[in-house]
Amino acid sequence: MAITKEKKGEIISNLKKVISDSKSIVFVNFNKLLVKEASEIRRALKKEDINYLVVKKSLLGKVLDEAKVDGGAPKFEGELALVFGDDQISPAREIYDFQKKLEGKVSIVGGIFENQFKSLQEMMNIATIPSLQVLRGMFVNVINSPIQRFAVALGQIAEKRN
Secondary structure, X not given: OOOOHHHHHXXXXXXXXXHHHXXXXXXXXXXXXXXXXXXXXXHHHHHOOEEEEXXXXXXXXXXXXXXXXXXXXXXXXXXXXXXXXXXXXXXXXXXXXXXXXXXXXXXXXXXXXXXXXXXXXXXXXXXXOOOHHHHHHHHHHHHHHHHXXXXXXXHHHHHHHO
């Protein structure tokens, strides 16, 4: 069923708002995705304050042509969805988890990060950045390691003296 001009105008204005307001947008290709799986993705993303929006490529193309985004947009094939949110990294990281889980049904195509189009590989690099909690844990481990080794060495010296 064809979309009316009014509905297209509404969709285009919504897409413009999404592109201008979001800190990070991931273009996702989905293929043979069951409704149950799509609902699972939406629920999981919603918990993280991330949105999932299925779009028509032609309407998205019009919006991207008008948007002030640096670089060239990736080529869109198949069904397309946008994953976006206020956090810069979590949209890519969260959909990447589903890409691994639903092998072949969901795949990252590219995205917009810091107002620049990013390729598939660049978005994959962003998606694999650990969360802030994990980074803090890694930092504490780096700091703790020399202290721990020093304590073990002191313990061995104390044993030798006894």
